Amino acid sequence: MATTDTRTTRHTEAEAADRLAFADAALGAAGHEVTDPVLRELLAQQASGEITGDEARERSRRHILGR
Template sequence: MGYHAEVDVEHAIELADAALGAAGHEVTHDETRELGRQIAAGAITGDEAAARLVAKLRSKSPDQPS
């Protein structure tokens, strides 16, 4: 995977935020936003990010707050 210029990463994040906002959504979880940044930078794939989130959710106990 190649890395992208920081300006391209910021632009990709701004576009994603705008699209989510237009649909009435927002990503507020810091770790999730960081995974999005890593995807935009070309450091990880979307599949890798999804796997990390799923693993994190599965490791939490049911009574632990999100």
């Protein structure tokens, strides 16, 4: 049976800031911006390695859909 590895790699504050800056730049280049403070916090948590991408997506869905 296959299992999913849910561990995350923790990153320094500088690495997390670089990851957020890259994401903001990529979104900006496409004409998008994330302004919701809850979603920004989830991005920061993912960038620092506190939560996985899957966790960030699930929490984002729940926040947006109100579930």
